Amino acid sequence: MPYQTLKTSAEGGVATITLARPEKRNAISTEMIEELLAALDEAERGPARVVIITGEGAAFCSGMDLDALKAVSGQSPTQNLEASRRMARMFRCLWAYEKPLIAAVNGPAIAGGCGIATLCDFTLAVPEAKFGYTEVRIGFIPAIVSVFLIRQVGEKRARDLLLTGRILDAAEAKEMGLVTQIVPADRLMDTARVLAATLASNSPSSLRETKRLMRRHAETEVDRELELAIAENAKIRATRDFREGVAAFLEKRKPVWTGK
Secondary structure (H helix, E strand, O other): OOOOOEEEEEEOOEEEEEEOOHHHOOOEOHHHHHHHHHHHHHHHHOOOOEEEEEEOOOOOEOOEOHHHHHHHOOOOHHHHHHHHHHHHHHHHHHHHOOOOEEEEEOOOEEOHHHHHHHOOOEEEEOOOOEEEOOHHHHOOOOHHHHHHHHHHHOHHHHHHHHHHOOEEEHHHHHHHOOOOEEOOHHHHHHHHHHHHHHHHOOOHHHHHHHHHHHHHHHHHHHHHHHHHHHHHHHHHOOOHHHHHHHHHHHHOOOOOOOOO
């Protein structure tokens, strides 16, 4: 299947999905979400044993696309809810994916991009990579990703990351458990492929059932929490602070918050 925002390849039992909007720092658009879901489904149904996700150019994924941000302010409640569900569907797909997923993080992974990078089973990152959930800086709420982040790093650390919106370097992200391994840029993809080969040498049914078992431990709670998160994500899109935050971000100025 041809894609507009991704590049895909497969070799030796490993499928690679490359986020391919380098001129936009691989920012997430509606089209990219739908294409990423389609590419993951294609790889899951195909012969590949392992899937690698990486980014083209200087960034892994910079978060939501600016054009998408502009459009959000004028959306109806129904459209906001649909957009929230779409994002939740993407994150849940990564979390529940049946084949091993490796993120090869070649640069900044911010907001939604951080979610894509850290929801993979293994997250390899170059030393220069940056991570962060910066939604609060633009009057948004990291509702959907919080469902998964609390399980990854614990509530206290999740509060730190989500409430400050601060940026982590690769070393701190590794210390927190968000990154599996830090790899020099010139060895990133080779290291990802070596890891993929190691995983592919294991029993496919064992890998699948192990991932299913881990998913089932939390699946009921995750789905319940996602419904709450989707509603909150949609709700905040209608606030004055969100509109002001987006406008200030696009205009490169400091926001003036009203708390409404």
